[in-house]
Amino acid sequence: MVGIVIVSHSKKLAEGVVELSRLISGECPIVAAGGLEDGGFGTSYERIEAAIESVYSDDGVIVIMDMGSSCMTTEMVIENMEGKRIEMVDCPMVEGAAAAAAESEGGSSLEEVKKAAMEAAGESKF
Amino acid sequence: MTDNKKVVEIIKVMAEIIHENAQFLTDLDAPIGDNDHGINMDRGFQKVLEDLPGIENSDIGSILKKTGMDLVSTVGGSSGPLYGTAFMKAGAAVAGKNEIDADDFIDIMEAAVGGVQLRGKAEQGEKTMLDAMIPAVNAIKKGVDAGKSPSEFLADGVQAAKEGVEYTKTIIATKGRASYVGERSIGHQDPGATSFTLLLESIAALY
């Protein structure tokens, strides 16, 4: 299954998104990389790297970020993990994660999981 | 202009000046950001300081690269990947050198600007550190071309950076966290442009 990493400035937010996605797709390897080592707000290179490694397989990993340094730091982690199948997805965090987790659990490819997350951006809630 | 020993000294002064100004930088980040720029920069440079003894005898490229890596892994805000990439690209521009001249210094500064732009995809005029960096580099280049001494061209650079900081007060932020406050960012100087000016002043302090 394609791994999913949720990167946020907030530990609680990242963990909450993971929790919510697991409610629907309990089997999907989805993990949080939120906040700094000490639990404070910010983005941590090491935490993102460790999270990606923890769900990495030949199927690849997608990373969903909140904003600003979450994206820049993730980009640097991915650059330094050269040769691996890891992609950042530009999508709403909650809806994108839920859609991607369901797609991943169904055994879809990295491209399909990424597409499912991106499509969440266009869907209206009501 | 500089050997690796002096680069180490400069980085120590940077860490000191950032530490002394941590509260000031954080306060600048309060109205237009999330109130953490000084805390972020200080955390990063304290880690750099801690790791300096292990790399003191390395070449200048390696010292700058390690400094950048430490900033990426400890700063925790946008300034981490931005300054981190700047230092890493600067290091790559003088890889293997134990001594650099004014032309190498220009290469370093241009690589730093390129690094920030690569990572943050901003242009001049978006109320970021680039509004201090780009004019500073241009002033330094002009000074070097005119045959000025390091203390003179660095003073020109600092002057241009300070003017850049003043300019950031007059514009709306369109990149980074400050872009969320939109028009309300007018009147406030950019924290990152200010920290860049402090870093350049740290270099100038040793000439």
Ligand SMILES: Nc1ncnc2c1ncn2[C@@H]1O[C@H](COP(=O)(O)OP(=O)(O)OP(=O)(O)O)[C@@H](O)[C@H]1O
């Ligand atoms: N895209 C960018 N390009 C260039 N400089 C930027 C960019 N985004 C932010 N900055 C600079 O970074 C400074 C803010 O640094 P700080 O350490 O406070 O990060 P932050 O904005 O809190 O990070 P985060 O993205 O995690 O919220 C700004 O004042 C600005 O100069």
Ligand SMILES: [Mg+2]
């Ligand atoms: Mg900030």
